[in-house]
Amino acid sequence: MEVKKDENSFLQNMKHENNQKTKEEEENEILKKRISSHPLYGLLLHSHLSCLKVCSGDFDSPEIMNTVDGLALTKLSLHSDSPLEATTSELDQFMEAYCLTLRELKEAMEKPLIETHRFMDAVYNQLNDIVLSSSPP
Secondary structure, eight states, rough: OOOHHHHHHHHHHHHHHHHHHHHHHHHHHHHHHHHHHHTTTTHHHHHHHHHHHHHHHHOOOOOHHHHHHHHHHHHHHHHHHOOOHHHHHHHHHEEEEEEHHHHHHHHHHHHHHHHHHHHHHHHHHHHHHHHHHHOOO
């Protein structure tokens, strides 16, 4: 009798856990849809890809630039015709803060790279001047 009771209790717990997981998955999907349809999502995507571009170290790569611009424009155009649903102020604040943080991160990552590039250009120019001044006319 007690085994049957434990078995029923176990089955009820399993059923409850499955319902919880399903509910959480549904809530996650709703949240993903709200984020991806948010007016700032295109900017967020562009900012994220710009950070990745800086990480790659290839600032002038047309391939990366086309990917960044193409994906951002595609995402923006996907949602430009859809009616803007009322977004919560929490989501608005999150999206704004995330975009700002990504922009600041990109600038922080670019700064040492730009300084290094300037230093290397200065060294190259100095070496070039030395070579040109020491070569016979």
